[in-house]
Amino acid sequence: MNKVESFELDHRKVVAPYVRKCAVLKGENGDFVTKFDLRFTQPNKEAIPTGALHALEHLLAGLLREHLQGIIDLSPMGCRTGFYLILWGNRDAAEIKEALEKSLKEVVEAKEVPASNDLQCGNYRDLSLFGAIEYAKYVLEKGFSLNIYGDN
Numbered sequence: 001m002n003k004v005e006s007f008e009l010d011h012r013k014v015v016a017p018y019v020r021k022c023a024v025l026k027g028e029n030g031d032f033v034t035k036f037d038l039r040f041t042q043p044n045k046e047a048i049p050t051g052a053l054h055a056l057e058h059l060l061a062g063l064l065r066e067h068l069q070g071i072i073d074l075s076p077m078g079c080r081t082g083f084y085l086i087l088w089g090n091r092d093a094a095e096i097k098e099a100l101e102k103s104l105k106e107v108v109e110a111k112e113v114p115a116s117n118d119l120q121c122g123n124y125r126d127l128s129l130f131g132a133i134e135y136a137k138y139v140l141e142k143g144f145s146l147n148i149y150g151d152n
């Protein structure tokens with residue numbers, strides 16, 4: 001079996017919140033794709049409740065696309081401590097951090113969760129705007145680091 005990149009990370013040593021450039025992949029035609037770990041909460045210490053994480057997913061799906069070109073996908077982590085972000089090109093973590101913080105400031109001002117209906121979502125009853133705003137404030141207050149082992 002091929003190695004899974006995120007299983008190589010020592011989750012006991014990292015200090016959240018952070019933006020980590022996990023991998024740059026090169027396709028057969030020379031295109032690059034970059035994958036980032038957007039870690040919001042401390043692994044094995046605090047997890048974001050599903051409703052808040054799900055609402056953050058809906059909100060950030062649109063907001064991040066306003067600040068970043070070439071987004072392929074934003075997906076919540078199963079452990080509920082953050083998101084994976086995949087984009088075209090060989091990209092810098094600093095660019096992602098800036099766009100993420102701008103987008104989260106807009107989450108704090110959000111009045112509704114986009115696509116919160118049974119047509120556009122697979123579990124629209126489990127969306128918490130309140131939770132999304134509170135966790136956005138929480139991570140903005142701490143600030144995202146580009147050093148996964150902490151700034152000190």
Ligand SMILES: [Zn+2]
Binds near residue numbers: 054058120121123124
């Ligand atoms: Zn949904």
